[in-house]
Amino acid sequence: MNAEPAALTGRKPDWFRPPQDGKALVATRVSLSRNLGGIIFPPRASEMTLANVETLLRHRLEELGDPPFDAYFPLTSADSLAAALLRERLLLPPHVLSGPSRGVAVSPGETVSAAVNLLDHLTLVVMEAGFRPDRVWERADEIDDRLAGAVEFAFDDEFGFLTVSPEDVGTGLHIEFVAHLPALVLTSQTDKVVRALSEIGFRLLPLAEGGAGHLFRVRSARTFGPDEGETIADVLETAPVVENYELAARDSLSSPAKRIVFEDRVARAVALLDNARLMSASEALDALSLVGLGASFGLAPTGAADLLFRLYFDLLPAHLRLSAGRETDDTERKRLRADMVRRAWNGLAGPRPEE
Amino acid sequence: MLCGRCGEKNASIHVIEVGSGGPRSLHLCSSCAAEIGLMVGIDADKLEESLRALIGEEPPPEAEQPAFESCPDCGFSLSGEEGSPALFGCEKDFVLFRFPIQSLLHRRHGGKAHKGKRPASDGSAARKQQALRALEKRLEEAVRAENFELAAEIRDRIRELT
Numbered sequence A: 001m002n003a004e005p006a007a008l009t010g011r012k013p014d015w016f017r018p019p020q021d022g023k024a025l026v027a028t029r030v031s032l033s034r035n036l037g038g039i040i041f042p043p044r045a046s047e048m049t050l051a052n053v054e055t056l057l058r059h060r061l062e063e064l065g066d067p068p069f070d071a072y073f074p075l076t077s078a079d080s081l082a083a084a085l086l087r088e089r090l091l092l093p094p095h096v097l098s099g100p101s102r103g104v105a106v107s108p109g110e111t112v113s114a115a116v117n118l119l120d121h122l123t124l125v126v127m128e129a130g131f132r133p134d135r136v137w138e139r140a141d142e143i144d145d146r147l148a149g150a151v152e153f154a155f156d157d158e159f160g161f162l163t164v165s166p167e168d169v170g171t172g173l174h175i176e177f178v179a180h181l182p183a184l185v186l187t188s189q190t191d192k193v194v195r196a197l198s199e200i201g202f203r204l205l206p207l208a209e210g211g212a213g214h215l216f217r218v219r220s221a222r223t224f225g226p227d228e229g230e231t232i233a234d235v236l237e238t239a240p241v242v243e244n245y246e247l248a249a250r251d252s253l254s255s256p257a258k259r260i261v262f263e264d265r266v267a268r269a270v271a272l273l274d275n276a277r278l279m280s281a282s283e284a285l286d287a288l289s290l291v292g293l294g295a296s297f298g299l300a301p302t303g304a305a306d307l308l309f310r311l312y313f314d315l316l317p318a319h320l321r322l323s324a325g326r327e328t329d330d331t332e333r334k335r336l337r338a339d340m341v342r343r344a345w346n347g348l349a350g351p352r353p354e355e
Numbered sequence B: 001m002l003c004g005r006c007g008e009k010n011a012s013i014h015v016i017e018v019g020s021g022g023p024r025s026l027h028l029c030s031s032c033a034a035e036i037g038l039m040v041g042i043d044a045d046k047l048e049e050s051l052r053a054l055i056g057e058e059p060p061p062e063a064e065q066p067a068f069e070s071c072p073d074c075g076f077s078l079s080g081e082e083g084s085p086a087l088f089g090c091e092k093d094f095v096l097f098r099f100p101i102q103s104l105l106h107r108r109h110g111g112k113a114h115k116g117k118r119p120a121s122d123g124s125a126a127r128k129q130q131a132l133r134a135l136e137k138r139l140e141e142a143v144r145a146e147n148f149e150l151a152a153e154i155r156d157r158i159r160e161l162t
Ligand SMILES: [Zn+2]
Pocket: B003, B004, B005, B006, B007, B008, B009, B028, B029, B030, B031, B032, B033
């Protein structure tokens, strides 16, 4: 059934939870790019073809029954507010097209979604909380198999699954994990991580624009050559390395040389949360990330550890604009954001860094 | 059987193409075969060159030039449009521009061929989709001929299939 993206504001996707055991890995995401055999791909398809593909795929997705796709968000403009909101929730492929007969079907809790005609005819996405690439892949693989029984996918023995972008041809598979990497940002090591990752075929992308809240996506890039098992193995190998790098950076923050700098950063974040009347998304999210990290060092109330994850989506630009329910200007939105943050922050009790 | 290139005329020429994914057959009508140089009566060098291009051997440099500037079905060309990245427009692009696409993918991903899963299909979906494609073509023709009664009929049948 058609739905408005605004309906998503105010609730969190099931995959978004603080990392278990206070470490760095937040969620796992698997995406599969697929096209229908013998049918022109969306960038060059006529409106009639797009409309038929949309009708066909919506019916086939509905008939799957499991997962139940209970909402369909039509999306005709790639740079609309609705698109921005869906992008903030990772419900869209990296690049999307504008035009009629496009949209994304979403299951309850947003663990499974299917983008229709947004770049390829179909992009199937499965997300789960925590780091479990094999399990999430199995789920995506199983849905993909049932879909392949209902529609014919464009496939070539040599090229594999045929896709619109050369970045996806082959398996059409990208596996990514969402990671919270505040210490790597604080110690200015993200550039190093980007370089190391790109050498082994991975990309480091910000979860929100500019990497606000120190949240990132680490995404496998190679689809032509490695099979699905090899991609999973690569991810299984890469994630602990990134996580350990972050944990080592966290440890380094208590070294005598760095401790005072770190305390200063947390104290400034606390001051911002206590006092700011206007806040941009990155200001608010970075401050929440810092006090969250500070909490594990006894520099902030223990409840602060989860604040970033409680408020993350509500504070993002498109979410805030749509949840306001009326026209707002930039200053008004910054005020709404600062109010929201201060209310949650003041609700916590515990040590403050001024001792 | 319809020609695999134009999809309009009957295929009269059948070629087995051997790639790393195993043999696959190519069915062409005589005019399409002539267009890509696969026709009796042309000089032997040219024929050998086209055959070599088709059977997936390392082609000599001059054979790397595909026989088409752009895909007749979707308009895709290797140069892409001004300022936009090359986006593939249909399945056929991967047949028409097999070698350049192969080397593009090899440069980007490091791989030589797909090794992963295949679609788990029993063929029934493929048959339905073929019927749908045929109906779409007939609908376009009906609309062009302003035969709206027929168009409505075809539209109903498309609706049943989707
Ligand atoms: Zn032909």
